[in-house]
Every structure is written in C-alpha cells, then in structure tokens.
Amino acid sequence: MSPSLEEEQLAWSRIREYCMDAFSEFFGTMVLILFGDGVVAQVVLSGSTKGDYQSISWGWGIAVMFGVFVGGKSGGHLNPAVTFANCLYRGHPWRKLPVYALAQLLGAMVGAAIVYGNYKSAFDAFEGGAGIRTVTGPTASAGVFCTYPAPFMTRTGMFFSEFIASSILMFCIFALVDPNNVNAGHMMPLALFFLIFGIGACFGWETGYAINLARDFGPRLVSYMIGYGHEVWSAGGYYFWIPMVAPFCGTAFGGFLYDVFLYTGNSPINTPMLGLTRLFRPRKNVWSNTRPSAIDTKV
Template sequence: MEREHRKPRKARCGLRHSIIKEFLAEFLGTFVLVLFGCGSVAQSVLSRGALGETFTINIGFTMGLMMAAYIAGGVSGAHVNPAVSLAMVILGKLKVVKFPVYVLAQLLGAFTGAAAVFGLYYDAFMDYTHGLLSVTGINATAHIFASYPARHLSVLNGFIDQVIGTGVLVLCILAIIDGKNIGAPRGMEPVAIGLIVMAIGVSMGLNCGYPVNPARDLGPRLFTAVAGWGMDVFSTAGYWWWIPVAGPMVGGIVGAVVYFLFIELHHAEPREERQQEEEEEEDEDDDDIKDNDEPLEK
C-alpha cells in the first residue's frame, strides 16, 4: 500500500522537462560549492586564523566541488561553472540554447550560497566588523565572498592568471570524463575533479585566490553589493571585478581547444579501432606461423 501511494506522488511532483531538472541541479550544485568554499574562508577570517588557514580553504573548495559533482553530475553534468559550460558548448557536448540556462542557474546558486554563508555567520560578522561591512581595511570581509588581487598583481598578470588557471581546470576535467582516455573509475570522477581544484589552489592561489569560475565570483560579489558592502565591491582595485569573469571564460575556451587539438582529435573512431585490433591480431598470427615453420634440425 505504501508503494502504491508513493508512485502517484512522484509522478505528480517529478519534473518532465530536462532543462528544468538541469537548471535545478546546476543551482543546487553551485550552492553547495559556494557554501563549503566561502564558508571555509569565513571560518578562517572571522576566527582570525584560529579555526582555519590557507590549506583548510583549499580543502573547503575541493570538497565543495566534489560534493557538487556528486549532487548534479548525473543530471546536468555538474558544470557549476560558466567557463566549463562554455567549453562544453564549443566541443558540442552542450546545446547552445542550454548555455544561458546553465549560467543563470550557476549565478543564482552562487548568490544563494553566499547568502547562506552570511546568514550562518551573521553574528560572527557583526562581532568581527562591529557592524561596519567594508571592502578594504583591517576588518575587511568582502574577500570572504569574492576574489581581490594581491598588491603586486597587475591587471594583465591577473587576466593571464585566470586564463591559465581555468584553462588547466577545463583541460583536466575533459581528460577525466573522456571515455576514450584513461579517465577515472565510474563514480570516482567527482573525487578526481575535486583534486584538480586542490592542485590549482596549492600552486596558483598567490595572485588572487584562484576564483577560476565566473559564477562563483560574480554571484557572491553581487550578494555583497546588496547586503551591505555597497558598490565598492566592483570599483575596488581598479574595477578588478571583471577579471575573474572574463579571464575564466577565455581560459575555458583555451582549455577546450587545447585538449581537442592535442588529445581528442586523435582518438581512433570505432571502425578504426576495430581495424587496428584486426591488424594486431593478424600480426600475432603471422608471428605464430613463422615460429611454427622454422626448419627442424637434421
């Protein structure tokens, strides 16, 4: 009886349109990514280093992306990043009409994730800042949610930083999900993808904290703009905000093109693979015949 009641309910509530299911998956996956990632930054900053530091932040974003991939991977592919979605469009793995839907879901998910972090640590924010939410200064907290450049970083170097970081991210993701490459064991793809973020964090985080994701940076930045930090989140550091948006998009294109030209383009087609296997079998048979035809000693 219980099963009979469950089936109609699921039939009534279950979504039929795939694009809506994919929207919800991308939204929830990005929400979890930002909740864990920005949450780890908030815990480190608001505790003044007592409950976190750079490595724990790397772990937070690594685990956030890993869990996001487990949540959304089977529904939408768990892009949770407009640069990844753009790369998939270029490679023909995502329909162009779905691209804006994915990006909107990712931005809303990141915005909501930032709001959740702020709500979770609201009292800690008020205690740390004495009620004054600032972008710069000794008690600045805007960098909890979005990236800001180190003092040594120029605009050009920052742009290059984001192109390289995102390019490597996309390149490695494509290698992991490539069925004709070594790939990762089924079900372990999210773990491998999470480790990419860990590698990027420990090797490319000095300049601006490796945002490598326009939604992860812009969504929380928009939240800070309306939640009390003001428009300084966009004008600070010479209007830096566009670098972690444009740079990753270019990086996504570069990573996709490089992987296609260097690896995917040269994969054998199924027919070619069969021909190669047949040729190898014929070579083995020829070797066996030669071994058997050796003259006997008199």
C-alpha cells in the same frame, strides 16, 4: 474539483523532469558555495585561528567534489565557462548555456546568502560592530564572498592568473572525461577534488582562483546587497570584470589545447581546418549542435 494528491505528485514529477538540468546546476552550485565560502568565512572571521590558506584549498576542493555529486544529473558543470567549453567542443546544446548559467548564478547567490546568515554574528564581531562591512583594511571581510587580487598585481597579471588557472581546469577536465584516456569515471568528483585543491594550492595566491563567473559574481552581488557598497566593484582597479571574462577565454583555450594534441573523438577541432570552415556555412546542421550531425558534418 481539486486534483487528487496523486495527480499533484505526477504534475510535480513532470515539472521536475522538465527543469532537472536547472535544478541540478542550481543546487550543485549552491553546495559549492556553501562549502567554499563557508571555509573562507571560518578562516577569515576567526583571524586564521580556525584554519589557514591550505584549509581554504582543501575546503574548495571538497566544495567542488560535493557540488558535482549533487549536480551530477546535469553533468555537474557548476561553472558557466565549463558549460561554454562543453558547448564549444563536446556538443552540449547551445540553447542550454543560458539555462545552466542562470541556474549556476542563482545557486551561487543563495549559497552566499546562507553562509552570510550563518556567520552574521561572526561578521559583526570581526568587523567591530553590527552593520559595519568593509572591503579593504585590517578587518575587511568582503573576501569571504568573492575574490580580490593581491595588491602587487598588475591588470595584465590579474587576467593571466585567472586565464592560466581556467586553462588548466578545462584541460584536466577533458582529460578526466576522455574515454580514450585513463578516464576518471565514477571517481570524477574525487579527481576534481584534487584538481581544485591543486589549482588553489599552486595558483591561487595572486587572484584567489575564481575561475568561475557564477562563483565570483553571484556572491559579489550578494555582498553588495548586504552593505559592502560600491567598493566591491571598484576594488583592485575594477577587478570584478576579470573573473567574469578570463575564465571563458581560459576554458576555451584549455579545451582547444587538449583537442588539438590529445583528443581523438568527435570535436570541431578534429575536422578540416580545425573546424574553421564551419564559420562560413550558415546551415542549421552546422551551427546547431542540438542536431545529431552537428559535429560529424563533413566540411
């Protein structure tokens, strides 16, 4: 006997509740990429007649704002490096890190695919024909999807640019959510709008301020799938790995700075020896922040 409609709805309600974090991060990141890659597509494919670099900065700010509005039920991280820093310093369960990261990556890929589908005719016209897709050159359009460094950048400069932007991002996020600071509260999405706009306007030129593995790697993978070829990985001296690694280093450092100098709440930093003694105590109540005493453990 088939279940009643009410039973089916209740079953889906249970599934939705169980998967809410994943759904929230997926759709939040998808919206992030829809607006972010969308504005880059409009500027690049129109030959800068429908916007300029500042349009891109505004567009990415809007992208993050609405992404956080959509993904707010899970915290609106939208970024594996932000999730990592929250696990490291704010007691976010480590077991959720792979769930969040996978949902963010898949959401970014779907967002990029939708942008491509919407602008496919514009890609054909800009590149000079259907099926022509280039990463470098006067009609290159690969930058719509992911970031590529400026030609003059050194490998050290590339890493440092992404590192410093990610550090600023996490330092400011921790300030915005600190209950003992000004605290953005319900204005958090709007505050993030200006934060991302500021990072883009002030630090975005050299590497495109990816500051997010999901935002860069997901659309880059989509661009590879739709015909841009191996150059999406080799361009910039195989630059692709830097937006995958530097944001984690940057958010960890930015969070560390905030907790050392400004944060007075529960944090591993606010324990003896900056929490380093916990490394030598392999007990569950030390290593697992899913337990209530994880951060408050006396060390």
